[in-house]
Amino acid sequence: MKSNKIYQVSTLQALALGYTRPVVTVEELLEHGDTGLGTFENVDGEMIVLDGVCYQAKPDGGIVRSQDSAGVPFAVAGFIKDGRSFKMENMPNIEAIKMELTLRIEEDFGLNSIHVGRIDGWFETIHARAGAPYRSHHVSLKDILSKTQMDFSFERIYGTLVCVYYPDYMDGINASGWHMHFLSKDRKLGGHVFEAVMTSGECLVQKMDRIDIQLPREAAFDTYSLKEASKEEIAKVEQGNG
Secondary structure, X not given: OOOOEEEEEOOHHHHHOOOOOOOEEHHHHHOOOOEEEEEOHHHOOEEEEEOOEEEEXXXXXXXXXXXXXXXXXXXXXXXXXXXXXXXXXXXXXXXXXXXXXXXXXXXXXXOOOEEEEEEEEEEEEEXXXXXXXXXXXXXXXXXXXXXXXXXXXXXXXXXXXXXXXXXXXXXXXXXOEEEEEEEEOOOOEEEEEXXXXXXEEEXXXXXXXXXXXXXXXXXXXXXXXXXXXXXXXXXXXHOOOO
16 A cells, blocks of 8 residues: 655754754755745745745745755655645635635544645735744744744735645644645745635645654754743744734
């Protein structure tokens, strides 16, 4: 039986507590998936992996293609070509999108599994964010984003939501629930999404039955007390409204 694996770099707890040093390179990450999301060394923007290419969202919402040598402190990626496809229409907000996705994976008895997917469609509004690089050690992600985060909106735009779902019992390893990044069809705009209004979309969602976590190799990682990562702060910066 074929196995579908998600590859994760470090843990969200480590990122939340300020571990923003590179663990792998973009080139290494792309060996493990064609779809995913994350961030770059020193939280230098938001990462969107789509169709096997890694993109970087800048603080103004502009997109550049990432260098293969760029450092990755936190990310997830997987291959999704064998996933389930379905349509979505008239989604008034991001919560409606997440609810519909959750209902779909529940139909397949998938709420205790990880999922990676994409939604290609028309959006009335995308409200997103990205941050500038901030070199730090033991400075929390919440504090970093308070200094560097920029919010922006895109109106009446076609593009792709890259979606990752982790079940509740994995909270801390990653954010439980759905986490989404956006990339426009022309590959010029994108970011970490915290609100969206969608007219119509075509979804592809892949259920994962294995997880491979690459932990940081350097000794500095062991100076972090990962249990101290606040679930409330993680929810706010990863799935809240900025």
